[in-house]
Amino acid sequence: MSTLYIDRKNTRMTVSGNTLIFYENGERASTLPLHIIDRICIKGDLALSAADLGKLGEHNIGVLILSGREQQPTIYLPCARKDALRRLAQAHFSQDNTFCTRQAQSWITEKIQREQDLLRELQTRPHRGGHQLHENLEQLEKSRLRLQNPINDLATLRGIEGSAASSTFAAIACVLPESLHFTKRNRNPPRDPYNVGLSLGYTLLHYAMVRQIHLTGLDPCIGYYHSIEHGRESLACDLIEAMRPLVTAWTIEAFHDRILRPEDFTIQNEACHMGKAARARYYPAFENALKNWQGEMRARCVALLRALGKACFNHPQTRACAEAFLEKEE
The missing domain is CATH 1.20.120.920 (CRISPR-associated endonuclease Cas1, C-terminal domain)
Structure with missing residues (x-):
């Protein structure tokens, strides 16, 4: 398992089945299988729907969203599978x-x-x-x-x-x-x-x-x-x-x-x-x-x-x- 870091502008991320899909400027750009991801760290101008955020939670993928000059964590969703332990x-x-x-x-x-x-x-x-x-x-x-x-x-x-x-x-x-x-x-x-x-x-x-x-x-x-x-x-x-x-x-x-x-x-x-x-x-x-x-x-x-x-x-x-x-x- 690994952490995925995202720092891009004009990017949209969706979850389809067991796959993460990225769109740049409205065009499909790349995909990534969910099973290799443990956490996602987001600090760019990324579009992500509440529904897709929920799907990430269903796959036990943690999400960290950073904001501001100091890049302080503003939203943190734990990786439920192991963070509690x-x-x-x-x-x-x-x-x-x-x-x-x-x-x-x-x-x-x-x-x-x-x-x-x-x-x-x-x-x-x-x-x-x-x-x-x-x-x-x-x-x-x-x-x-x-x-x-x-x-x-x-x-x-x-x-x-x-x-x-x-x-x-x-x-x-x-x-x-x-x-x-x-x-x-x-x-x-x-x-x-x-x-x-x-x-x-x-x-x-x-x-x-x-x-x-x-x-x-x-x-x-x-x-x-x-x-x-x-x-x-x-x-x-x-x-x-x-x-x-x-x-x-x-x-x-x-x-x-x-x-x-x-x-x-x-x-x-x-x-x-x-x-x-x-x-x-x-x-x-x-x-x-x-x-x-x-x-x-x-x-x-x-x-x-x-x-x-x-x-x-x-x-x-x-x-x-x-x-x-x-x-x-x-």
């Missing part, structure tokens, strides 16, 4: 401390290793920090070494991750131009241009991960490192944790390459705002970066599916859910 297992193991800490520890370890790689690269650039970057790297290495042994509570992991992030941003402050007025990570609202770029990038990555999670049949709101909180897709927060340094580094380069410029920003009531011209340059450039990261986002979802499937087989209370994880995700 996957989400049941997902919820069960969100209450299993061993499973939660094991997953979280692997994500935080990867994140810190990427932060180390970033700081090593920054050391090769002109900076104002003297030995600051070297000391920050030493702090990151201490954090990484703590993670070599199993850690059994999430609070400790959060402390390690927070300390590593502080060291990373302290080093970045030594490298960024003083005209950006960056001293540390801040948000809600961001108070300097670099933090504005970071917050927007993290948000766009987050919603891209939400889409991937929907396409694997999991619930984006049930996480393992980030607890359930009203209005938050906690699993998406989990799965982008190790990818955040990619956005951190990309945002540095965005200022270096003048995709973003100090003059693009204004301060009002202690909040920093990105101007329209900057947004026009930012969105296409970040979209290109997201395309490069798409494979990793998908791989992280699939890795979690495999971990849940393995855990189901090994736990008597969830063994009945294991069948939902047997089919290979493509």
Whole structure:
């Protein structure tokens, strides 16, 4: 089974028997057998009748419709055959401390290793920090070494991750131009241009991960490192944790390459705002970066599916859910 992605204009899709039929500009263009499709992701100007949507449901084909610049999921119809079982297992193991800490520890370890790689690269650039970057790297290495042994509570992991992030941003402050007025990570609202770029990038990555999670049949709101909180897709927060340094580094380069410029920003009531011209340059450039990261986002979802499937087989209370994880995700 696989996911079908549709992003075309002037296209109509119908279901006839066991076949999906596409029409472009009124002419029949192509067909596809339904039995090879698990889910359909739609983000173009596609015409689809309610009757055909119902037929897809009868064939247990999940449908995800995306909308807006951030391509947020606006309509989600699950793949009834297995999504309920996957989400049941997902919820069960969100209450299993061993499973939660094991997953979280692997994500935080990867994140810190990427932060180390970033700081090593920054050391090769002109900076104002003297030995600051070297000391920050030493702090990151201490954090990484703590993670070599199993850690059994999430609070400790959060402390390690927070300390590593502080060291990373302290080093970045030594490298960024003083005209950006960056001293540390801040948000809600961001108070300097670099933090504005970071917050927007993290948000766009987050919603891209939400889409991937929907396409694997999991619930984006049930996480393992980030607890359930009203209005938050906690699993998406989990799965982008190790990818955040990619956005951190990309945002540095965005200022270096003048995709973003100090003059693009204004301060009002202690909040920093990105101007329209900057947004026009930012969105296409970040979209290109997201395309490069798409494979990793998908791989992280699939890795979690495999971990849940393995855990189901090994736990008597969830063994009945294991069948939902047997089919290979493509």
